[in-house]
Amino acid sequence: MSLSSGKAIGLFDSGLGGLTVLRELHRTLPSQSYAYLGDNARFPYGTKSAETIIRYSRECAGFLMKREVGLIVVACNTASANALSTLEAELSVPVIGTVGPAVHEALETTRSGKIGVLGTNATVASKVYDEALKEQDAALTVISQACPLFVPLVEAGMLDGEIVDKVVELYLAPLKEQGVDTVILGCTHYPLLIKPIARFLGDGVTVVECSKAIARDVGKILGPVATTPAKPLSTEYFVTDEVGQFNQLAAIFLGDRAVQAVRIESLY
Amino acid sequence: MSLSSGKAIGLFDSGLGGLTVLRELHRTLPSQSYAYLGDNARFPYGTKSAETIIRYSRECAGFLMKREVGLIVVACNTASANALSTLEAELSVPVIGTVGPAVHEALETTRSGKIGVLGTNATVASKVYDEALKEQDAALTVISQACPLFVPLVEAGMLDGEIVDKVVELYLAPLKEQGVDTVILGCTHYPLLIKPIARFLGDGVTVVECSKAIARDVGKILGPVATTPAKPLSTEYFVTDEVGQFNQLAAIFLGDRAVQAVRIESLY
Numbered sequence: 378m379s380l381s382s383g384k385a386i387g388l389f390d391s392g393l394g395g396l397t398v399l400r401e402l403h404r405t406l407p408s409q410s411y412a413y414l415g416d417n418a419r420f421p422y423g424t425k426s427a428e429t430i431i432r433y434s435r436e437c438a439g440f441l442m443k444r445e446v447g448l449i450v451v452a453c454n455t456a457s458a459n460a461l462s463t464l465e466a467e468l469s470v471p472v473i474g475t476v477g478p479a480v481h482e483a484l485e486t487t488r489s490g491k492i493g494v495l496g497t498n499a500t501v502a503s504k505v506y507d508e509a510l511k512e513q514d515a516a517l518t519v520i521s522q523a524c525p526l527f528v529p530l531v532e533a534g535m536l537d538g539e540i541v542d543k544v545v546e547l548y549l550a551p552l553k554e555q556g557v558d559t560v561i562l563g564c565t566h567y568p569l570l571i572k573p574i575a576r577f578l579g580d581g582v583t584v585v586e587c588s589k590a591i592a593r594d595v596g597k598i599l600g601p602v603a604t605t606p607a608k609p610l611s612t613e614y615f616v617t618d619e620v621g622q623f624n625q626l627a628a629i630f631l632g633d634r635a636v637q638a639v640r641i642e643s644l645y
Numbered sequence: 646m647s648l649s650s651g652k653a654i655g656l657f658d659s660g661l662g663g664l665t666v667l668r669e670l671h672r673t674l675p676s677q678s679y680a681y682l683g684d685n686a687r688f689p690y691g692t693k694s695a696e697t698i699i700r701y702s703r704e705c706a707g708f709l710m711k712r713e714v715g716l717i718v719v720a721c722n723t724a725s726a727n728a729l730s731t732l733e734a735e736l737s738v739p740v741i742g743t744v745g746p747a748v749h750e751a752l753e754t755t756r757s758g759k760i761g762v763l764g765t766n767a768t769v770a771s772k773v774y775d776e777a778l779k780e781q782d783a784a785l786t787v788i789s790q791a792c793p794l795f796v797p798l799v800e801a802g803m804l805d806g807e808i809v810d811k812v813v814e815l816y817l818a819p820l821k822e823q824g825v826d827t828v829i830l831g832c833t834h835y836p837l838l839i840k841p842i843a844r845f846l847g848d849g850v851t852v853v854e855c856s857k858a859i860a861r862d863v864g865k866i867l868g869p870v871a872t873t874p875a876k877p878l879s880t881e882y883f884v885t886d887e888v889g890q891f892n893q894l895a896a897i898f899l900g901d902r903a904v905q906a907v908r909i910e911s912l913y
Contacts, residue, residue, distance in 0.1 A: 525800065526798070540811050
């Protein structure tokens with residue numbers, strides 16, 4: 378399958394986190410156009426109920442569909458875990474979430490069969506990762522850990538240091554003790570903490586980032602496409618709240634790519 | 646002034662924080678009825694822009710006005726700092742915010758004229774505390790500190806311990822070094838961290854909680870009223886997202902008072 382000519386790939390997230398996915402798509406599929414929506418007026422999704430997350434996700438996807446995207450990437454684990462099946466059933470374009478690609482990669486990686494999953498409260502409560510992993514292999518041991526302070530740390534720009542190390546230890550010590558050899562970063566914010574996370578887990582543990590797994594799956598859907606830009610790459614950024622802070626932090630998430638987001642009034 | 650017979654006092658907050666204000670009102674004005682709205686579907690407000698905070702605050706106040714409250718307490722520093730003047734201009738009932746009462750108390754307390762203000766990003770960015778304090782006394786030194794990790798710590802139930810102490814030190818060390826003798830807790834979540842905050846600041850520093858100052862100001866508006874219940878106290882709780890977690894955490898904020906919140910579909 379390939380996208381209809383000229384159609385962009387749409388991504389949405391509750392705010393900035395999904396930019397780690399966009400960054401990987403930019404890197405691996407540079408000849409595509411993208412439309413990114415960050416619903417920062419209602420950020421974060423990870424502390425909200427499933428019902429509210431589904432409502433917000435529907436509204437985000439609806440905005441992207443009006444822009445006639447050819448494929449939607451739910452670049453937010455919380456939204457993927459809670460709303461993916463709803464969106465798949467309701468939308469007329471392919472929908473890719475974070476869970477399937479990450480699960481696939483974790484299954485290829487693990488040797489011990491002990492897999493850790495880090496996520497927001499809402500992602501862990503959904504049990505989506507546990508179920509998806511065990512559906513593939515009922516003998517797996519899955520240890521899920523909600524890490525509610527990770528997103529606030531990233532948003533506060535605290536990506537390393539003593540406090541980060543203490544919080545990493547608090548959340549990851551139980552996984553380390555149980556001998557996981559693979560840990561899924563089940564939140565698109567968490568790749569920004571990969572250094573302290575990987576340092577604490579040590580060399581024997583593989584850390585799976587959703588972004589890379591998603592980019593690979595999107596590539597498969599697109600089929601053979603140019604991996605060098607055939608035309609200048611176009612990416613549009615939309616947010617529901619302030620542009621200034623988004624543009625500033627987006628540069629960190631995207632690795633110093635300049636961003637000029639457009640503020641949209643409301644999704645409802 | 647007193648409220649028309651039977652009219653409740655309305656309070657709103659982005660979620661749970663305002664319950665620290667309600668708790669103080671319950672204690673000091675037990676003969677009143679209350680309606681509390683926590684907009685937890687859009688929590689937190691402290692990371693959002695002024696424009697979005699004003700829009701959300703209008704919608705919250707609108708909900709309470711439809712319930713015919715006789716007075717509105719903006720039980721959220723972020724909303725008070727950004728939306729109070731808008732609400733005062735638009736509403737037909739008295740509106741009490743957090744800033745005025747806290748500033749008044751801080752002015753009574755300080756001897757050195759050096760006052761610290763702790764708040765969310767949005768509250769500190771608004772500069773409302775600085776301006777209100779200096780309007781009263783231009784010679785004051787005001788040191789404002791955004792504490793973006795305090796609300797996530799409280800919401801994660803981390804009210805004490807090593808990580809909390811490290812974060813408290815991070816934010817408060819500059820205030821301590823500059824010799825403040827009064828610190829305003831400019832966020833209704835922060836009273837739950839008062840122990841580690843007061844411990845770090847030491848005996849010579851007075852910590853001002855908005856809740857007590859607000860309760861005193863509401864008492865002044867009401868005039869002489871019964872301070873023991875004339876009838877069974879009625880408090881209604883409304884939330885825009887999940888009820889379960891709210892009820893559970895509300896007990897902590899209110900000091901073990903059982904809460905049965907009602908979920909409302911949407912404020913818009």
